[in-house]
Amino acid sequence: MSRRDVVVVGGSIAALTAVEVLRMEDFDGRITVLSEEDVPPYTRVPLSKGVLAGTESIDDIVLAPLADDVDLRLRTAATALDLDTKTVHTPSGPVHYDGLVIATGGRARRLGTPDQQERVLRTHGDCARLRDALAAASSVLVVGGGFLGMEVASTARALGKEVTVVDLALPLDRLLGTVVGGYVRSVATQAGVRIVVTDGGVRLQGAPTPTGVQLVDGTRLEADLVVSAVGDVPNVEWLAGSGVAVRGGLVVDHRCRVAPDVVAAGDVTVTSVGDGQLTRSPQWTNAVEQARTAVQALLHGDAAAPYRPSRYCWTEQFGLDVKMVGEPDAQGGPAVLDGALDSGSALLAWPDAGTPRTVIAVNHRTPPAKLKRLLRPAQGALLC
Template sequence: MPDPSHHDRVTNTSGAVGSVGDGERKHVVIVGASLAGLRSAEALRAHGFVGRLTIVGDEGSAPYDRPPLSKQYLSGAWGEEKLWLRARGFDELNLDLQLNVRAESLDVASLALSTSTGDIAFDGLVIATGARPRRLPEPLDHGDHAVVRTKAHSDELRDKLRDGAKVVVIGAGFIGAEVAATARCRGCEVTILEAAPLPLERQLGPDMAGVCAGLHERNGVTLHTGVTIVATTAKSVTLADGRSFAADVVVVGVGVQPNIEWLQGSGLTLGNGIECDETCRAAPSIVAVGDVACWPNARYDERARVEHWTNAAEMAEHGAATLLADLNGTPEAALSYMPVPYFWSDQYATKIQFLGRVGGFDEVRVVAGAADSGKLLALYRRGDRVVGALGLSMPRHVMAYRRLLLENASWREALASVPVAKAPGA
């Protein structure tokens, strides 16, 4: 049975909700049977929605967790039974879970959804269709390159990660780095090819991105950065400088794109995902949540789409509250969704965790541990405020900063709160 506690969860930031007065007569449909879709259903029921609830998902299995697909499940350490997001079943949610059903179009004006098995009328809609791996541009894209988004992808790749196999990973973002680390742990000979001068620089800033890049070298994985790929086959990659890398398997990890094509012409605003207002509302009685949703996070004065587990879970709860406000006829009761973003990544023996957002920071300071010790806590400053906290294998200490980030605490206060200042490396 899966234990959701293996995730480093940050609890909900959502606000007030109420039960739906005439909810028993209403029908809420959720499109996307994964983390955000399931959490939306759970939140709707938890907040008193007693009407009909339908989840439509185009995958064939019950909602499962994706983070282990590049880590414990890919390595073989975990079996399938640890992936299920709701091992205790769906009975208490009293919902109609329609698997292998694809939503094909939406008409916002008439509140009608067309699916591969027929039309569904609804009163409220949650869109949680997530994202899919971005492919290499033509003519570099090759059908035999591996990607990791689904359980089937992970199953297929695991079979190829045999001891001594040559693995070339294109892209050193989180998924690419995790696959590289897992492949290395399975005894593969791993090379990572990254177009940027430094992977994760946008997410972590140059200094800390450099520290994370160093993990690969320390673990026997070769990382080539600043490269341009000019040709690929199923089993090779050639660079503009003439170098060529033979592989038993080529893995592509160059980011994801939101699943929004089915919404063309629906009446929703599409851009970098589904464009929502600050409450997660895409249109009256329609919310979008998780990897597919883009919204203005007033905390950072920016419109963003976040592709991390904790956001999918938190945004689902918040979106459910907004939807209930609409169904209750009190849309003005919906609150702004203003989370402090959080993500983690497990690479080799290191747990990387980041709280906050670093765009435009003025300083990053290592306040505990050290880059070469494998344990480190770094704080990010913008002006006189703390805006981020990065931990390498310091889980408790990173999470201690969440409250300060939520409170927009001062840099001085953040430094005074360093929990391990007197015990570096603790």
Template structure:
């Protein structure tokens, strides 16, 4: 980024745009940090702020009506403005334009998250669904209750989790993936390969190398001419930062559409910060800019943004945000966890056999552990995450032995 803000005026009025995990935690973190000014949380949805991971699990299966955060906003003196669209940012005036008129801020936290990518040509086609919001889950629950034939487009994390829920509900499920394997954009071929068998093991059909030609009511037509019956189609082909409304604001965005925050989560505009799925940040640990679309990032980043706002007032040193990224997924009866960033790894070590019920994979760079994927091995994940944080080098022979605790493999 060419210029990052370096000076700030005292923040007496902080506005947070986005009422998901990142937004709620930003408001809460401000209070926990001792901020006594006005805090306003603006959310586009009318619902009480809620957590998203349960949408593809308990909420979708009717085991919970919602997943509202257990936060007493009144006790924290946080003003909620829900069901309100923010349309523009006028940074020179420190003003947000909203459907209800202008909202002024002294400091602003952008926490608008990500929006799901749609499948071209499916707009307005009956029976096509996304799974991102509480309303999306509410529309999908009757689909599962009626045990429709379901086609899932995309074998990523969301696709796998929805397929898991649909099979649990008794639906016939076909998952269509354009790439040659599940999670092709996330994991190497040899690591993702064992996961393909999970689909068949659950009774779902996985079609790889299969492109969707078009979607009609009741059917998905593939590019090779096959027609798949579909009482419902669920699209899970990725997401992008929800930053389109910032066009013309002067804020710096990356090529991926993310707000390019600095190591204190400050943006290129004065008094504006960004957290969660809509923001990328520089990682000194990994020597690159990271865009992390996962729950833990939305939980941790707000503490840094709140500390940076407080530092701007007190003159204290700025905080530095450089976490070890972490996420988890529950699919096909397995608990999958990942920590780190393996893009630049030069060594891959297996701990166990991918055909077994539990196994792990470690990625090393110059001998140091940089990432770990654990399937049903939570101790590997917990110990590996600490080793990554410490920058520890591992004994590769010991690390490849699943019987040796990962923490004991450090040199």
């Protein structure tokens, strides 16, 4: 069909990419972007680093401005979707579409009770509040040892704060494997970070502002500032009753389609890995790549190429630049393609150099594009 009105719901990098691809594909109809945030689309990557440290501002992280012919509506949340009438409902009234891109992303997962003002880091607003609290704190307790939690810990430690990270498992092993995860942890501990592993969950203590956590064995850890970095939750509640498939996220097919004339991209989505299991990939690269596929499918249908993820991610913490492509299953000893971890720069592959399924660069000059080319062809396999 000839589309004239495309609505993009969300203000994320996936939303911005969708708009850019629409224009690159010579779509000359109306584009309306609905974002519940109060600032234009921005990159979240520096929030845990320069913005939290106070060396960058929101102006520094706002992405390329949308063209004048794009109707960007800030502070406009989508509240419901009607597939029959092709309408997105908002507090300010209905918005009609003949093509819809859902890119509502996710929100920070919380551990606390409703009466607790839990510190999290997901939006620029979260970051502004956390930055102010961090400036007044001398000690910081980070709950969660994933990329975000360890990046927050790195920033706090660089600012001279006493830092403790608590998690259910050794931080970063699940994401980077035991070899690289262990190396990054060693650098973190040498920098003065205390790491606590608890066999069970934690409970935030104190209200309205948490002042510590209690472990399952009764141990209490306290700090001036407690930060929860325990993952995210897809923003799918507004889709209730719409008829789209929601199972731990918005289910998309191998071309990022949701329903007739509706596609989705980014952290809000889940995809099948081919065995009936659904998976999420809440990463910057995935959001961009899915948005490209989604728009192609919206405009060209089955003629569009299916989504082939590059499975690339990265983190910067404690003076380390870590880039990974492939699955987070880098267990056992790697093949060393260049350098050595002991020297502070290495290019590593698992399970071997001939047919690697995972490649990790630590403070290594190899650019992302070359890392992706190092993987065996099956790593670009179709998610369907």
